[in-house]
Amino acid sequence: MSSALLPKPQMRRLLARRMKFHLFGAFFVSLGCAALYKFGVAEPRKRAYAEFYKNYDPMKDFEAMRAAGVFESAPPK
Template identity: 80%
Template sequence: MPAALLPKPQMRGLLAKRMKFHLLGAFLVSTGAATLFKFAVAEPRKRAYAEFYKHYDPMKDFEAMKAAGVLEAAPPK
């Protein structure tokens, strides 16, 4: 008779047990990724757009494009 017997493997409920672990892990990883994206990408982008449009003059930009000959409908003077 062998000195050390191996324990029997768990056969019932193994998928459900592993599924709980992996679903919780996937939820935590996806929440972390979404939070990281929001604060590392989306918020700085919003601030950059707000800063750009705070000092943006569309008529000045239009006149500069017209003077450069970029617009075909508005010939330069």
């Protein structure tokens, strides 16, 4: 008599239903992480490199390293 009061547990397609929920959850979490990385790390890094190379003079940098004695094949002047 008490068994009629309790509902029967869902045994069929239980794994498929839970996997669908977790698959969608994992997809949206990974999409959010990718967007955070792109806008939080990659874009600021691209802007920093662009700003650095906008005023970069490689010959001036070479002469400074040459004067410091960094290169063995180019003696300091």
